[in-house]
Amino acid sequence: MNQLVFTKMHGLGNDYLYIDARGGLHTENLSELSQQMSHRHLGAGADGIILILASETADFKMRIFNADGSEAETCGNGIRCFAKYVYEHGFTTKTDFVIETLAGPNRVVLNIQNGKVQSVRSCMGKPNFERSKIPMVGAEGKVIEEPIDIGSEAVPITAVNIGNPHAVIFVPDATEAPVAELGPKIENHYLFPQRTNVEFVSVIDRSNIVMRIWERGSGITMASGSGSCAAALASMITNRTDRKVRVHLVHGFLTIEWADDGYVYQEGPAAEVYSGTWLQPLP
Secondary structure (H helix, E strand, O other): OOOOEEEEEEEEEEEEEEEEEEOOOOOOOOHHHHHHHHHOOOOOOEEEEEEEEEEOOOEEEEEEEEEEEEEOOOOHHHHHHHHHHHHOOOOOOOOOEEEEEOEEEEEEEEEEEOOEEEEEEOOOOOOOEEEHHOOOOOOOOOOOEEEEEEOEEEEEEEEEEEEOOOEEEEOOHHHHHHHHHHHHHHOOOOOOOOOOOEEEEEEOOOOEEEEEEEEOOOOOEEEOOOHHHHHHHHHHHHHOOOEEEOOOOOOOEEEEEOOOOOOEEEEEOOOOEEEEOOOOOOO
16 A cells, blocks of 8 residues: 655645655546545545646646546645745745646745745736636627526626636625525536636725635635635726735635736735645555
8 A cells, every 4th residue: 555645734724735746646546536635524634635746847836636636727825835835845945936837837936934934925827808718608708797597596707717717706795605505506507618616705995805715626615816816806807996905715815916017916825734644545
């Protein structure tokens, strides 16, 4: 039986199991491995697993598998935890480096205090609002507060791609939103051929919003970096906020900025919880 060492980390409660796979893994069934390890009762419990890999084009490569076994293009909270892990575990001495993801390269800048990573600022790329780039079925153009039929009602969504697909819904109070009810219906709606993340957003003022999320492949999570970016971007393009906002989540906030260079930047904390050994047979 091959034993697997992992480290649990979280970004504002969005938790992942990190595996150093630079030397390879004794399994190719990463989808099933993520389902087993992520299970909240039968596994270690997480929103997914993240592999740390060598890259031919960047300093490191990251692969993300959600709790349901699906592979994600990118992950904002996962990126920050990844950056903290490789620095604090001695894989790099750089405080400014690039991580390869399926969504493209992601540059991270680390804020170090007393040798520890206190926060990470990462470039999430340029956003896309065109329907075909979400991707979303239908005629070309932006999807801004467009009603979609979910059977019992029509819900207005604003669609954003920031490395992965998002559908943002503005509500009076995000903390009371029917996330568990509407989230899966929209995630799996026929209009989204690659499924979608779903954000429920309420606006406090032009510099602060509250967000709750149904995450594609994981369900309700405590936070999402890319989801926070999408929530902020949707608020910006509908003129609800300025171009730099705090996104308030269950366990804290992220700062999201859509800068003058056209790129979106997120900044926030990351935490290491524990390391362990997976004793179950690898799939």
